[in-house]
């Protein structure tokens with residue numbers, strides 16, 4: 248009986264390791280890259296097509312002399328239901344990225360990026376901002392929630408590149424522009 252249990256658990260462990268190996272191999276298999284499309288997933292909103300924008304939020308990215316890497320601002324309040332254009336300017340010397348997700352997704356994706364440091368993100372909830380350039384990301388915040396934005400290039404979030412977005416349903420009317 249003991250032997251059977253042992254063999255059964257070994258087989259189970261093997262099955263699971265094969266599964267996770269398949270899940271982590273190959274481009275386009277990034278966990279949570281398009282999490283917003285998965286039914287029952289954390290409600291983070293969805294990409295905006297740019298046809299209507301309720302608000303533009305300017306974010307700058309810079310590195311400090313003491314070694315920090317920062318988003319400014321790093322705490323943002325947004326009214327639920329609004330479509331926001333993030334206009335991100337990278338004034339730093341390094342390339343950076345802006346990845347939007349739930350706290351859980353950001354943590355998981357950060358781990359994934361550590362294991363695949365050469366991978367570029369290719370999804371609607373992230374954008375890369377080369378040094379000295381600007382990039383836009385348009386997002387519709389449909390749900391009342393709190394989210395994180397971060398740069399998941401290995402070492403960058405650890406150096407300070409993260410911030411929070413609080414999506415409320417009780418803010419003043421949307422500000423245009």
Ligand SMILES: [Cu+2]
Nearest residue numbers: 343344398403
């Ligand atoms: Cu960065």
